Amino acid sequence: MQASDSLAVITEPAIETNSVSDGDSARGNMILVRLGRLAVSALFILLVTGLDVFVVTGHHMDSLYLLSLLFVMKSKDRADLFIVSTGVTLLGVSGALLKDGTAGHGVEWPYLATAVAVVWVVAVSIAIFKETLWTQDAILENIADGIVMLNDSLRIVRFNKSAEQIFGYDRNELKGAPFNVLLSEPEKQTVSQMLGDLILAGGSGKYLKTEVSGRRGDGSVFPLQLSVRAARVRGRRRYYAVLNDLTGQRETNEKLWKLSNAVEQSSAATIITDLSGRIEYVNRRFCELSGYEPDDVLGQNTRILRSDDPQNQNGPNIWQTINNGESWRGEFHNRKKNGEYYWVEAAISPIKKDGRITHFMSVQEDISVRKEYEAQLERQANYDDLTGFPNRLMAMERLGQALEIRNSQQTNVAVMIVDLDQFNAVNDTLGHHSGDLLIRETAFRIKQTLDKTATLARLGGDEFLVILPAINTAKLADKVASRILEAIEAPFVIDEQEIYVTASIGVSIAPDDGTDAHSLLKNADAALFLAKKDGRNTYRFFKAHMNEAALQRLEMVTKLRKAIANDELSVHYQPLFDIATGNLVTLEALIRWNHPKEGWIAPDQFIPVAEETGLIKDIGDQVLRRACADVKEIMYRLQRPVKVAVNISARQFKDGHFDEKVLGIIASQGIVPEYLELEITERLLMLDDPETAGILRRLAKAGVSLSIDDFGTGYSSLSYLKRYPFDVLKIDRAFVKDVTHDSQSAALVSAIIAMAQSLDLKVIAEGVEEEGQLAHLKKHGCDIAQGFLLGRPMSVADLTAKIHQWQMVELEAPVA
Structure with a gap:
């Protein structure tokens, strides 16, 4: 029979009801003895065989006793039911004893009650014990840790469900197997030694905890946490091994380590x-x-x-x-x-x-x-680098805001354009560094004259914009303009040098002179032009009937910009001749403008405007490039070399990397530097600037000829002729025109020629229009003459038609 469904039968000899004992006491004692033997027998069967049900039988028991047997059932799931069923069985036993007549033969109820209590206590103890065993078994089977019970030979006695899942074995496969079958080969000896030490330590409560490499049933190796504790079970020593698969934990720890280090x-x-x-x-x-x-x-x-x-x-x-x-x-x-x-x-x-x-x-x-960087970009976009004040872009935004306020408050807005008088002369003479310092100091002085509501901006160059918002009358603008002029009139000290400058101011008032920024600026600029025309160092308010010259100037700037963009400007050439031989030696390149509607516009009308606005730089570059290309074509047609002379503006020269630009143009047009001559004004030489000297020396070293233009009309200094590598000196037409009837002019021209020759410089006389002038120049040894007497400026086509009439002088350098 299986333990789970068998009945354990405890058979005692039948109690004979007809027998008469010597006394009631003896009979009661006999009953107690029999009941005690019955309880002990039942307990022994349960402990030794593990049977869950027992039956107490007697051949004189009646139906009540048999009914009680039905309640004695398996108690594995319900300890309380076992107790109840045992109690019912005891009642059956008592009933059987009574029915048997034992009680009727003088057995006292106290004896019977004592017997019943003893059996009852034993039954309850058995139930509790069985319940405890079942609870422990359930815990072992359902715990997440792998549990392996080992005997004192370290062989496997028990293997729970979690251990099966960890190692991939069926528990029955490993029963009786040595524990180290669960370990990888490298670990077996080490763990066996540790377990041996645990056995030698003896006694319960000793334990071992370590991490090893386990081995599954499929041969795979994995990290394993091993804890072994010694214990005594029913008097025998056992070892409980608690096993944890660390694979998931290791992977989790690895992920956490990576994450932690990634963050750290x-x-x-x-x-x-x-x-x-x-x-x-x-x-x-x-x-x-x-x-x-x-x-x-x-x-x-x-x-x-x-x-x-x-x-x-x-x-x-x-x-x-x-x-x-x-x-x-x-x-x-x-x-x-x-x-x-x-x-x-x-x-x-x-x-x-x-x-x-x-x-x-x-x-x-x-x-x-x-x-x-963003702040820097924002500042560059909205503020002037030199002065730190708002630039044109920011000024337009401020002006727009002021006009919006004016519309809501019905007040006036004054717009002033402040421009330094003849600043270009100062800048070209003293250099850009000094010019920048002057601009910065000027801005500071203007700011000192304004209140906190006003805006000062630099429009560019030497031009400033002042915005007076929310003014009630134009008289306030009048006072501010006067204060600005007075502040600028005071001498400036730049690089330990005292400089005197003045300014001109044009003023427009909103809404009378315009209701938008564009109109107000245009009208203020027109008023500024009138202030300069009226002698500078003054201010003018815009008037509707203002001199049309101011508006014409504005139109001239616009037309000149379009002319540059549309290639309306052309280059004409005036011939220069060797006075002694009459041979053509040089062609001077001169800019000309043929407007598509207005026809030819005189150079003195647009060149000053180009100088003021800075457009002369673009024009000068165009002339230089065109001249190099044309002279190459002319030399190709004539099969003879000829020089071309080009005037260089101070602004053009100071634009930076001028020598590199010139040599680049020469190379791109395919001529040699010896066929280019650059005419430099004296004003450019006023500043003893190492940068200027370096540029001129590099050009001269490359083979470019240098001439000093209009000598005697500017800030003439003989030291320039020694300090800079000039080849040619040009006498201004103002001296040449009077040599035939003014002894001082004649003496001055003769002295210039003699001085130049002593310095090994060639001399060119400009503006030769009479035979007497040419004779005087030839008499005193002047080398080259230029003027209407010898040839007017002409286009390349006209020049090509006439040039065959002139004898050419062959230069040493070949055509590139």
Whole structure:
């Protein structure tokens, strides 16, 4: 029979009801003895055989006793049912005894009650014991840890379900197998030694805990945590091995390690806070960026990092967003531990566990350099680099705002254009550095005359814009203009040199002179032109009937810009001849403008405008390029060399890298430098500038001829002729025209020629229009003559037609 469904039968000799004992006491004692033997027998059967049901039988028991047997059932699932069924059985036994007549033969009920109680106690003890065994068994089978019971020979006695899952064995396969079958080969000897030490230690309570490599049934090896504890079970020593598969834990730990190190070593600063914003973690990059150590900030609120910048007032929006479980992105202006400020771009996200927000994480990138660059770009876009005041773009924005206020408040807005008088002469004479210092100081002086509501901007060059918003009368503009002129009239000290300059101012008033920025600026510029025409160092208000010359100038600038863009400008050439031989030696390139509607426009009408506006730089580059190309074509047609002379503006020369530009044009047109002559004005030489000297020397070294133009009319200094590598000196027409009837002019021209020859310089006389002038020049040894007497400026086509009439002088250098 199986233990689970068998009945254990305890048979006692039948109690003979007809027998008469010697006394009631003896009979009671006999009953107690029989009941005791019955209880002991039942307990023995249960403990030894593990049977769950016992039956007490007697051949004189009646139906009540048999009925009680039906209640004695398996107690594995219900200990309380076992107790009840045992009680019913005892009642059956009692009934049987009574029915048998034992009680009627003088057995006292106390004896019977005592017997019943003894059996009852034994039954309850058995039930509790069985319940305990079942509970322990259930725990062992359902625990997540693998449990293996070993005997004192370290062989497997028991193997729970989790151990089966860990190792891939059926428990019956390993029953009686040595424990080290569960270990990898390298671990067997080490673990066996450790277990041996555990056995030698003896006694319960001793244990071993270590990590080893386990071996599954399929041969695979995996990390295993092993804990072995000694214990005594029913008087025998047993060893319980608790086994945990560390594969998942190792993988999790590896992921956590990677994640932790990724965060710790990230190039982004990372902060983790609790729900109230208290800092619980910061990584290394945060410490590098902020200067704080972890101990400085852990437990502190993130507010300690914020600067007082108004741009940081976005806290409510942040908390609302992240508390709703969403991420927030934005910028913070923070303060370092040492008080320095820095910018970060932050992404703040909630950290959730089981759908509930537990922490917040902020990942921050240092954007201080980017913010500085953005601020620099914004400043460059809106402010003048030299003065630090608003530029034209910002000025237009401010003027637009002032006009909007005027429309709502019905007030006036004054617009002033302030322009320094003859600044170009100062700039060209003293150099750009001194010119920049003068501009900066001028801006400072103008600002000192204005109140806080006014705007001062630099439009460019030496031109400033003043905006007076919300004025009630034009008289205020009158007073401000007077103060500005007075401030500028005072001497400037630039590089320890005292400089005197003046300014002219044009004023327009909104709404009388215009209601938009463009009209107001145009009309103020027209008024400025009138102020300059009226002698400079003054101011003028715009009037509707103002002199048309101002408007014509504005139109001239516009037309000249279009002429440059549409290639309306052309180059004509005037011949220069050797006075002694009459041979053609040079062609001077001169700019001409043939307007498509107005025809030829005289150079003295547009060249001053080009100088003022800076357009002369573009025009000069066009002339230089065209001249080099034309002279190459002319030499090709004549099969003889000829020089071309080009006038160079001071602005063009000071534009930077001028020598490189010239040599680049020469190379691109395919001529040699010896066929180019550059005419330099004396004004350019006023400043003893190493940069100017270096450019001229590099050009001369490359083979370009240099001539000093209009000698004697400017700031003539004989030291220029020694200091700079000139080849040619040109006498201005103002001296040449009077040599035949003015003895002083004649003497001066003769002295210039003699001086130049002594310095080994060739001399060119400009403006030769009479035979007497030419004779005088030839008599005193002048080398070259130029003027209407010898040839007017002409186009390339006309020049080609006439040039065959002239004898050419062959130069040493060949055509490239």
